[in-house]
Amino acid sequence: MSVHAIDLARSGMVLTLDVFDTALARQLDQPDDVYNVLEHRIADALGIPLPRVAGLRRRAENEVRQAAWARGEREVTLEDIHKRMVKLLGVKVEVVSRLSSLETELESALLVPREEVRELYRRVMEGGGRACFLTDTFFPEAFVATVLERSGYASPLVIASSKHGKTKSYRGELFHAAARRLGVEDVREFLHVGDNLVSDVRVPSSLGVRVWHFPAERDVVARSGGRFRQTGSAWSGVAQGLVNRRWASEEVDLESLGYGVLGPLWLGFVPWVLSRAKRDMVDQLFFLSRDGYCLKETAQKAFGEGHSYLHVSRHVLYLAFVHVDFEEALNLLSQNYSGLTFRQALERIGLEVGSEGGRGDWWLNHLERVISGAQDVELFKGVLVARQKDLKAVAAQMHERLGGYLKGTGILSGRRIGLVDLGWHGSLQKVLRALLDGFGFKGAVSGYYLGLFEQAKVPEMPDTAEGYLCTRGEPLGAQAALREGPSVIELLHSAPHGSVIGFEDERSRYQPILQDRPGEVSQYRDLVAPMHEGARRFIADVLDLGEMLGVPIDTAPLLRPGEAAANLFRLLSAPRPAEVALLGGLTLSPDFGLNTPEVPLAGWRGRGVQVWPAGTRLWNRLKVPAWFDEAKYLAANPDVDAAVSAGRFESGYDHYLKFGVKEWRKISEV
Numbered sequence: 001m002s003v004h005a006i007d008l009a010r011s012g013m014v015l016t017l018d019v020f021d022t023a024l025a026r027q028l029d030q031p032d033d034v035y036n037v038l039e040h041r042i043a044d045a046l047g048i049p050l051p052r053v054a055g056l057r058r059r060a061e062n063e064v065r066q067a068a069w070a071r072g073e074r075e076v077t078l079e080d081i082h083k084r085m086v087k088l089l090g091v092k093v094e095v096v097s098r099l100s101s102l103e104t105e106l107e108s109a110l111l112v113p114r115e116e117v118r119e120l121y122r123r124v125m126e127g128g129g130r131a132c133f134l135t136d137t138f139f140p141e142a143f144v145a146t147v148l149e150r151s152g153y154a155s156p157l158v159i160a161s162s163k164h165g166k167t168k169s170y171r172g173e174l175f176h177a178a179a180r181r182l183g184v185e186d187v188r189e190f191l192h193v194g195d196n197l198v199s200d201v202r203v204p205s206s207l208g209v210r211v212w213h214f215p216a217e218r219d220v221v222a223r224s225g226g227r228f229r230q231t232g233s234a235w236s237g238v239a240q241g242l243v244n245r246r247w248a249s250e251e252v253d254l255e256s257l258g259y260g261v262l263g264p265l266w267l268g269f270v271p272w273v274l275s276r277a278k279r280d281m282v283d284q285l286f287f288l289s290r291d292g293y294c295l296k297e298t299a300q301k302a303f304g305e306g307h308s309y310l311h312v313s314r315h316v317l318y319l320a321f322v323h324v325d326f327e328e329a330l331n332l333l334s335q336n337y338s339g340l341t342f343r344q345a346l347e348r349i350g351l352e353v354g355s356e357g358g359r360g361d362w363w364l365n366h367l368e369r370v371i372s373g374a375q376d377v378e379l380f381k382g383v384l385v386a387r388q389k390d391l392k393a394v395a396a397q398m399h400e401r402l403g404g405y406l407k408g409t410g411i412l413s414g415r416r417i418g419l420v421d422l423g424w425h426g427s428l429q430k431v432l433r434a435l436l437d438g439f440g441f442k443g444a445v446s447g448y449y450l451g452l453f454e455q456a457k458v459p460e461m462p463d464t465a466e467g468y469l470c471t472r473g474e475p476l477g478a479q480a481a482l483r484e485g486p487s488v489i490e491l492l493h494s495a496p497h498g499s500v501i502g503f504e505d506e507r508s509r510y511q512p513i514l515q516d517r518p519g520e521v522s523q524y525r526d527l528v529a530p531m532h533e534g535a536r537r538f539i540a541d542v543l544d545l546g547e548m549l550g551v552p553i554d555t556a557p558l559l560r561p562g563e564a565a566a567n568l569f570r571l572l573s574a575p576r577p578a579e580v581a582l583l584g585g586l587t588l589s590p591d592f593g594l595n596t597p598e599v600p601l602a603g604w605r606g607r608g609v610q611v612w613p614a615g616t617r618l619w620n621r622l623k624v625p626a627w628f629d630e631a632k633y634l635a636a637n638p639d640v641d642a643a644v645s646a647g648r649f650e651s652g653y654d655h656y657l658k659f660g661v662k663e664w665r666k667i668s669e670v
Contacts (some may be wrong), residue, residue, distance in 0.1 A: 013210065014184055015124050015131035016175070017117060018168075018194030019144055019158075021216035023133060024111045024151060027545060029218055029229055029244060032058065033237030034106060037549045040234070041102050044550070046091065060085035061138075074170050075161040078103065078138045104143055109548065113151040115249065117193065117214065121153055132157040132182060134174050134192070136167045136199060157181075169199035172207045195219070217248035224576060226260055228559075228566030234551045235542070235558040239264055242541050243567075252578040258531030261567045262294075262492060263538025268564025269468045270298045273420055273448045274305055280446050280464070282418040286310040286411060291422045293495035294532050302539045308409060310419075311512035312402075313500040317431045319349060320402045322395035324434050326388070329395075332427060334371075334381040342380055343367040350394045351387055362386070373628075401503035403439045404510035412436065415443045416462075422493060423449025424486055426456035426465055433463060450489075451482045469561050478561065484572035491586050494528045496521065519587070527586055628653055628667065636666040 017023050020031070028034060039053030064076045064084050082099040086092070124131055133156055135144060141160040148156040159178045166173035175187045184190070188208040194200025195216040204211050221227060221244045229240040243260045250256050273295075277285050285307040287296035292309065299305040314336055322329040337345035342363070346353050353367060363383040371380050384391055411417055419429055429447040436445070447465035454473025459465050470478040482489070498515035546553065571579060633652040634641040640655045649655040656665065 012129075012189075013191040014182060014189055015121070015129060016178060016190050016192045016209075017121065017131065017133050018192075018196065018200050019133050019135035019148070020137065021195045022193060022200070022214055023114060023117045023121070023153065024147065025114050025217055025245065026107075026110045027112060027241050027245065028110060028237045029240035030237065033232075033234070033241070034103075034110065036232060036234040036237055037110075037551055038103060038106055040550050040552065041106060042099065045098065045102060046089075046095065056085055056088045057081075060088055073165055074167045074173070075136070075165055076138050077162050078140070081138060104139070106549070107139070108143075108147055108150075111147050111151065112245075113153070114214075114217075118152050120193070125154065130182065132159055132178060134159050134168055134178055136161045136169055136174070138162050167199070169196075169203060172203045172209075175204055175207060175209060217244040220244075220248040225570050225574065226567060228264055228563050230563045230566075231560055234549075235546065236560075236563055238545050238549070238551065239267060239538075239542050239559060239563075242538065242545065246538075252576070252582065254527060254530035254582055255534035255537070257579060257582060258534030259538045260534075261571055262531055262535035263542075264559055264564050264566075265568050266295065266298050266535055266564075267539050267542060268559035268561060269450055270295060271303065271558050272468050273418075274299060274303060276448055276466070277418045277446070280416065280418070282416050282446055283414040283443075284308060284410070285418040285420055285448075286409070288312055288419060288421040288428065289500060290495035290497065291490060291493040292420050293497075294493055294535075295420060297532075298536065298539065301536065302543065307420075308411075310409060310411070311405070311500045311514075312428075312432070314428065315348065316398060316402060316500050316502060317428060317435065319395050320399040320435055321431045322391060323399035324438055326392070330381050330384055332431070333384060334377050337380075338371050338377075340371055341367065342369050342371065342383060345371060345380065346383070346387075349391070350398075351390050398502065399435075399438075401505065401510050402435065404505070404508075405503045405512065406436070406439060408509055412439055412441045414441075417443060417445055419445060419447045421447070421449055422486075422490060423447075423452050423467055424456070424482075426452055426459070429459060429463075429465055430457045433459065451478065453479055453483075469565055478565070481565070481569040481572065484569070488572060488583075488586075489568070492528065492531065494520070494524050496524050496529070523586065527583070628656070633660075633665075633667050640665070 020026070026034065028037070035054040035057045038057065042053045061076070061081045061084075064080045068074070068076050068080075078100055079096065082096045082103075083093070085099060086095050089095075121131055133144070133148065133153075135158065137144065137160055139160065139162060141158045141163050144160055145156050145158045148158065159174065159181055161167045161174055164174065164177045166177050168174045172187070175190065175192075178190075179185070179187050186208075187204075188210075190204070191210045191212065192200060192204045193212045193214050195214055197213070201211050201213050215223075218227070218240075224247065226243060226247045227240065228243070229236050243264070246256055246259050273285070285299075285305075287293070287299075287307060287309050289309060289311050290313075296307060296309050299307060314332075318329055318332045318336055321332065333349070337348060340348065343353055346367075353364075363386055366379065366383070369376060369379070371377060406412060419432070421428060426447065426449075429445065433445050444462040444464075445459070446463065447459070449465065449467045451469040452465060452467040452471050452473075456465070456472050458472070465471075469482060470476075473479045498517050498520060500512045501515045502513040503510040504513055542558075543553070575583070630652045633656060634644065637652070637655075637660075640649070640652055640660070643649050643655065644652060656667070659665075660667075
């Protein structure tokens with residue numbers, strides 16, 4: 001709150017404060033959300049079907065207000081509304097008092113103070129100033145005063161439209177009523193603080209009242225891009241309301257970022273996974289490392305679901321797959337090490353690299369070549385073919401040890417198992433399924449993913465695979481949003497351990513060998529773990545508030561996909577400067593490889609202005625193949641040049657990958 005406002009109030013002006021959304025805030029998104037929660041309480045108390053109650057409450061208030069306006073009255077009372085609601089419900093008139101008690105009890109539980117306004121009130125009163133609360137409301141003055149007192153506003157004087165029949169919004173009549181009540185000769189002696197641009201700003205300004213606009217929490221968050229709500233459900237109202245409160249009152253930090261970005265995402269995704277697994281009669285869910293670590297923790301801690309964590313990686317699965325299908329495994333392996341040199345990729349696989357060779361060792365001349373484009377991938381595949389004897393030996397050992405590890409997890413004995421991962425192309429499920437078959441697995445596999453792109457492998461029945469946000473590219477909008485930064489999403493779902501690079505035999509029990517990368521561990525501890533803590537805090541807050549309000553957790557997901565991912569999508573496409581400053585230090589490396597460069601998500605441009613290159617766009621820029629000439633492509637396609645200049649594409653190569661190939665665009669003027 002501005003010091004200037006405090007000084008004005010202390011200078012002899014009378015401080016008048018709006019109540020709802022100014023002095024007090026509901027722990028819900030919109031005022032009407034109260035009715036979505038109220039219907040559960042009324043339905044339980046009166047035995048009335050849920051779908052009717054919230055709608056009838058809104059209808060009753062509208063009808064009572066219309067009748068009052070027709071009589072020239074400006075305000076109604078809660079009793080008037082409930083008398084009308086009783087008629088609409090067709091229940092006894094004695095129920096009116098019960099309805100009033102239910103609604104006031106709920107409002108009392110939901111209303112909490114806004115700290116800045118409470119501090120303003122305290123300092124003015126302690127300094128000998130005068131203050132009162134003006135509110136356009138159907139609630140009785142005594143109820144409003146009780147809630148204010150309980151919220152830390154000592155000895156509040158409340159002037160409510162429900163008692164005086166006058167409002168702030170209509171000609172400012174309630175301001176004149178307050179002046180008479182306070183013995184103030186002129187309303188221009190008031191300093192009014194409120195959130196509503198009409199009743200708290202324009203109308204009192206027209207009367208000469210000094211005003212200080214103090215936006216509602218939801219309006220503050222809307223301006224910062226934090227709104228994700230799309231439905232009128234009780235759970236979405238609770239979730240958005242909590243994000244409003246956190247983001248409107250605190251500076252952006254890692255925990256609050258996790259609270260408002262990852263929290264809603266997990267609140268939607270994890271219950272969806274659990275409900276789908278129940279629907280499909282899955283024996284056991286296996287959350288795949290490392291992206292599944294935080295998701296498994298959420299399922300266990302927030303929803304009481306105990307499931308397994310499977311230590312696997314693309315590296316170990318693709319290498320073991322060589323023992324099953326050499327040709328297909330070659331395709332996967334050769335594409336798995338993009339960004340590494342040939343030497344680094346061979347060492348990662350476990351193939352020794354000498355400095356000299358015989359006539360067939362042509363590949364030694366390419367050891368320092370970086371795998372960056374289609375030609376490099378094909379050439380590296382040729383290297384693997386040249387080394388296939390050694391490759392098959394390494395793969396056989398990995399296959400044996402992987403089988404021993406999987407047997408120990410109990411996954412081979414399941415009738416239907418579920419796999420949980422972030423997803424994208426579905427190759428892990430396909431490879432793991434083939435490996436499981438070779439190890440004697442007789443059941444079915446269901447995959448549950450955050451998203452599956454259009455190129456995703458379609459499993460053969462009875463296996464299934466589906467994505468929460470998109471399945472095989474549908475809906476296209478969700479896929480496009482995810483493609484803004486899959487690398488960023490993966491980083492935000494990091495685990496406190498390294499990637500699985502193999503397995504070791506400890507007394508006939510195979511245990512995963514985890515890559516030791518101190519930089520990744522410290523990055524998780526310093527940047528990712530606080531976000532995960534914030535996300536778990538959000539889910540706990542939502543579930544605790546929902547339980548207190550009596551909202552049943554009988555539907556999944558609790559948030560629709562578009563709601564759950566809205567803040568994530570906004571973060572990927574249009575991050576705020578503070579978010580870039582916080583997350584810009586996150587680094588990614590190709591396949592989390594050994595001895596490879598780690599590249600920060602954000603760089604510096606111009607006079608020190610930090611920019612945000614999302615994960616995939618960053619890597620597209622870094623691995624532009626030698627055959628693609630950026631300048632020639634833009635010269636051959638002026639419309640693309642204009643689009644890049646306007647910021648719609650990161651580069652010409654970015655456009656080429658997304659649209660140019662499909663549109664048969666020329667890559668040069670020749």
